[in-house]
Amino acid sequence: MPSAPGTGKGGGPDHGYPPVGRLLPVGGGVVHALTTGSGPDVVLLHGASGNLRDFTFDLVGRLARDFRVTAFDRPGLGHSDPLHADGESPAEQAAVLDAAAGMLGLGRAVIVGHSFGGSVAMAWALEHPERVAAVVTLAGATMPWPGDLGPWYRIASTTFGAATVVPLVSGWLPDSYARNSVASIFAPQQPPDGYLEHVGIPLTLRRAAVLRSNVRQVAGLKPHVAAMARRYPGLSIPVEIVHGTADTIVPAAVHAHPMSRLLPNARLTKLPGIGHMPHHVAPDATLAAIRSAAVRAGLN
Template identity: 55%
Template sequence: MLGAALTVAALAGCGAVIDRRADLREAAAEARYPPTGELIEVNGRIVHAHVEGSGPDLVLLHGASGNTRDFTFSFVDRLADDYRVIVFDRPGLGWTERASDRYGPWTPRAESPAEQAALLQAAADRLGVKTPLVLGHSYGGAVALAWGLSRPDDTAGLIVVSGASNPWPGGLGPMYRIIGSSWGGALIAPLISAWSPYDRLNAALEEIFAPDPVPPGYARHIGAGLTLRRESFRANARQVNTLRPHVVEMSERYPTLPMPVEIVHGTADDVVPIDIHSEPLARQIPGANLTRLKGVGHMPHHAAPDAVEDAIHRAAARARLR
């Protein structure tokens, strides 16, 4: 009995140490990377929106492990002369809260693309956004498609960049499976938040950008420490871990999308392969236009920004916004 009590006390002590270190690292990340835009309360949840420019409304949705800073690094500056650009942190990431309190540490469920789109649409409504163009990158592509499916008459056009749009064969990496589980999210996520070395984040960025280089200054700008916060780390892993059944269901409705759709994808993307996602998507949506970027990886808005900007302008022209 005494041995069991000592074991429990030791584990509790270790947990306290881990939580204290995670608290300190999270506080440091939040102090270094504060919100750059407006914090909007929507149905009791906080949504972070970075707004710049003037013109037709253009919503930007980032990918997994990301936040608004992925777009504010350089891409928003290219667009703000022609559009009012609204960049959202997706639920659980950056400075946007989870969509519901039911997504706790021990809950493996996560916000669907449709649920994420609904929360961000409500925030967009609060900002007076009217019939926007919606661009989604990577996981954000699934959310952009969900946005269009839920508001087909109030979405001017979609731009899907390296988007996760269709079911893929096989499973995900072990980290997604572990953190996506009940016990992994509750017990392992705090360990990673507390102790993961920041130089590993640089290696992760190199893998995401490959074969293209990470732009100078990007690692300092992106605020990867925000993604390592316990709640964000859990949210990201569980959203990715539960995505596949949602795109299975959504893909059956892609042919009903009535708005102009521009798709941009690098042929060297090993994160979200073009042959599994964008090539089928181009066939599923009547009138969709697919731009293949030869030799470009997963981050075309950094590696080939002219091509992505051109796709936005084409969507705007097709929607008669320009």
């Protein structure tokens, strides 16, 4: 049976941000999904430290005029349960989300992934091509990068760090840290008014289990995208790559540009001066890419 709202294995109380969609029983846990609108299917996958509320702030409403839109909380984040304690790979997440999509009756879809969600979208296309008509990556983390991610991920992803550092951080981080973190993610643009209150920062920073899932997913991502990149040349579906030139979190030169050269049917849209959140600060370009993907895939 689905877990009660806010009490799944994903962790703890909902802090005033209950599920806004359905809790689907998948593989012994639950997946949180919101579906609205009508038309060809579009699936939205959020980035690291996020949840589907990132999309319900604005993008879902824009897309629902022309598409049936489904936004998921990825495994271990938001109100979706983790699959295990080791950090779910993009392929593991794609498998669970594909099963959830089947339960919802979704057909061939445009899979849209932001940041870490871009890696899950690409894994979905590689592993479950019967569901994926096209992919759109928004500032997608889809290629291996030089170096490591720094001391926070090295420490917090260990067993000791997960048991000690993560609960301490989740319990004691001030609200000012959350606001500064969101500002840095949007830089050089500013978060839209009301975004922080809508997206539900407590769903991530106030829930130790969710914070642990996020840290371990991000810390373990690099070898998975390295293996995936070797398979990109065999992926023939349309892929729209949307990336800001001012993105310092997931740099276009590391991810978007090399991936566009590997994929046989990719289109790269570079957004001058735009940072890591193109779906908020460049919504017209985001919508154009999704609509283009649907047309190129024969869905429209």
